[in-house]
Amino acid sequence: MSAPRLSVSNLEVSTDTGIHLVDGLSFELRAGEILGLVGESGSGKTMACRALMRLLPGARLAITGGAVRLDGRDLVRLPEREMCAVRGREIGMIFQNPASHIDPIMRIGNQIAEAIRLHEGASRREARRAAVEALRRVGIPDPESRSRSHAHEFSGGMRQRAMIALALACRPSVLIADEPTTALDVTVQAQVLRLLMHLRDTEGVSILLVTHDLGVVAQTCDSVAVMYAGRLCEKASTRALLEKPLHHYAAGLIRCQPLSEGVGPLDTIAGQPPALDALPPGCRFEPRCPGASALCHEHLPELHDHRAGRGVACHHPLDGSAVERPS
Amino acid sequence: MSEPLVELDELSVHFRVAGGNGSLFGSRLLPAVSGVSLNIGAGERVGLVGESGSGKSTLGQAMLGLVKASGGRVRIDGLEVTSGERETLARLRRQTAMIFQDPYGSLNPVQRVGDALDEVLRVQRRLPSAERAERVRSLLEQVGLPASFARRRPRELSGGQCQRVGIARALAVEPRLIVADECVAALDVSIQGQIINLLLSLSESTGVTLLFIAHDLAVVRRLCERVAILYLGRIVEEGPVADVFDAPRHPYTQALIGAIPRITPDGSLAHAVVSGEPPSPLALPVGCAFHPRCPHAATRCRQAPEPELREDGARRWRCILPPGALAPGGSTVPIELDGRGARAPT
Numbered sequence: 261m262s263a264p265r266l267s268v269s270n271l272e273v274s275t276d277t278g279i280h281l282v283d284g285l286s287f288e289l290r291a292g293e294i295l296g297l298v299g300e301s302g303s304g305k306t307m308a309c310r311a312l313m314r315l316l317p318g319a320r321l322a323i324t325g326g327a328v329r330l331d332g333r334d335l336v337r338l339p340e341r342e343m344c345a346v347r348g349r350e351i352g353m354i355f356q357n358p359a360s361h362i363d364p365i366m367r368i369g370n371q372i373a374e375a376i377r378l379h380e381g382a383s384r385r386e387a388r389r390a391a392v393e394a395l396r397r398v399g400i401p402d403p404e405s406r407s408r409s410h411a412h413e414f415s416g417g418m419r420q421r422a423m424i425a426l427a428l429a430c431r432p433s434v435l436i437a438d439e440p441t442t443a444l445d446v447t448v449q450a451q452v453l454r455l456l457m458h459l460r461d462t463e464g465v466s467i468l469l470v471t472h473d474l475g476v477v478a479q480t481c482d483s484v485a486v487m488y489a490g491r492l493c494e495k496a497s498t499r500a501l502l503e504k505p506l507h508h509y510a511a512g513l514i515r516c517q518p519l520s521e522g523v524g525p526l527d528t529i530a531g532q533p534p535a536l537d538a539l540p541p542g543c544r545f546e547p548r549c550p551g552a553s554a555l556c557h558e559h560l561p562e563l564h565d566h567r568a569g570r571g572v573a574c575h576h577p578l579d580g581s582a583v584e585r586p587s
Numbered sequence: 588m589s590e591p592l593v594e595l596d597e598l599s600v601h602f603r604v605a606g607g608n609g610s611l612f613g614s615r616l617l618p619a620v621s622g623v624s625l626n627i628g629a630g631e632r633v634g635l636v637g638e639s640g641s642g643k644s645t646l647g648q649a650m651l652g653l654v655k656a657s658g659g660r661v662r663i664d665g666l667e668v669t670s671g672e673r674e675t676l677a678r679l680r681r682q683t684a685m686i687f688q689d690p691y692g693s694l695n696p697v698q699r700v701g702d703a704l705d706e707v708l709r710v711q712r713r714l715p716s717a718e719r720a721e722r723v724r725s726l727l728e729q730v731g732l733p734a735s736f737a738r739r740r741p742r743e744l745s746g747g748q749c750q751r752v753g754i755a756r757a758l759a760v761e762p763r764l765i766v767a768d769e770c771v772a773a774l775d776v777s778i779q780g781q782i783i784n785l786l787l788s789l790s791e792s793t794g795v796t797l798l799f800i801a802h803d804l805a806v807v808r809r810l811c812e813r814v815a816i817l818y819l820g821r822i823v824e825e826g827p828v829a830d831v832f833d834a835p836r837h838p839y840t841q842a843l844i845g846a847i848p849r850i851t852p853d854g855s856l857a858h859a860v861v862s863g864e865p866p867s868p869l870a871l872p873v874g875c876a877f878h879p880r881c882p883h884a885a886t887r888c889r890q891a892p893e894p895e896l897r898e899d900g901a902r903r904w905r906c907i908l909p910p911g912a913l914a915p916g917g918s919t920v921p922i923e924l925d926g927r928g929a930r931a932p933t
Contacts, residue, residue, distance in 0.1 A: 445638035445639055446802065446803075446846040446847075447846055447880075473848065475848020476848065479848060513776065516776050516777050516780050517805075519850060523809065523829070525783075525787060526779075526784055528778075532748075532778065
């Protein structure tokens, strides 16, 4: 396997009151890989990817530990000036709601051209041409004339394509996609996912796909990291996780999916995620976990390397293997 | 089916929107719901499925007299909803309730949960004031919340708990019909199942009739007995849930079923979905409204008139294809990167 392109180790994001929104997150994103970061609302997945870009919303949030390495540099310690050059040029980002991340009164083509001029010092004319090319790459029909449109003239799916074009205009090697299909209708969602896979295949972009939807992961991701209450609970290849989850939360999440085959009452995970300012003393999933013991109540499990690149943070993983006890 | 509780007869709802004639002051009609006929039996659970802009929420609101119908009739338990008479609507309010998508937005943020429920009982004047507190307790219990929650405010609750309060408030009316509009769409998947199961058990224990509006067919299959699928304001298919899933008769239904993600290790995007996006309801295609996205579209589909709603036993569908022509999983329709179906600049 190739060397990781983006490597995150022990990332910690906290509020000024000392609440950890992201607690010890570690993962690696390899060249041409699509990694799914899965979690429910409040699990810290969006905070984590905002932290990677150093775009934390609000002055009360800060990265309080860990490192984010991109090509050997630690982005956490980069001066803001240099970080500006990383955003858009080396890491691109797309969001759930394209309408609120595209300037409504600026023509789409001009917005893309602006980014290209800023990052690459291209001339107006070159930038315009590159912008049209960027729209063509994401499958927007008649890109020449559509580049003169405004965001409101695009449908939801087209707007998401335009945002992908904007994020990839300077050909960054990493794309962070935060719930890119959640606001789209199901029949359009598949089209956007397919576009992301196409861009990975043809241009080798590495994609961190943040989603709450395991169905999206099953269809697109090579590997997956599952978050719960700010911490990683399992990391594995998509196939391994879906075939045989090791963490009880991951297993529960898979069981809750309303599949087309099933009828009758749905499986659920009893209870609800803990509030981040009132976390249980031990494992954060312990109050809802069917396999919890006294050990889980007292000790927070660390993420242990299991085998074949898998990691699980559980005292009693589902394959029955004993995991080293915390010292 | 038992005696229908709800009868929709050629219901249409049109909105007047700005634009048209190239004039600043012009307006045109947006057909949100067009000629929908649907009966719902007492105690039945019916799913109403469609994408955004299909008119499913408008239909639910028109049914309860919350938006004015432009044509057709709605009767609920013999009451002529579309008559718009105050007295009729007042009586209707005592028999119907609605659950909304946004669990926080649909509750008053400064009102305690118990007061929100008590207010409904007070306005309805069903119970002497001495019995209301007890009723609030039993309502909370019915939706699986401890009685102590009566003193909490919405911000002290999680999304799932708020939605349970929303359901308790709907039950407070002792309604014969509940319209639930995307009531699990904003919830996490592990919580979503809890709410679906709650609605299922309430419908079985109280016999309340349920119209469940959703964009997610998989959830509808778990909860409902019958499903109606809307596309651009028209019913394109309707029938018993199991039959529709096993053998869809409209290519759009087939596409929606194909779009349900399969959580299998080799779940690929091969179960391809239709191309493009729904056209604007302001510029409906001639003929079958689905033809620009339909992999089976023939010349007839591109010409007026639009296909009739065909009927066979408990099933209805609006497509010229013979029954049995479509496989449930969806034939593989390649999604090209040409992005057909984009809206033209206006």
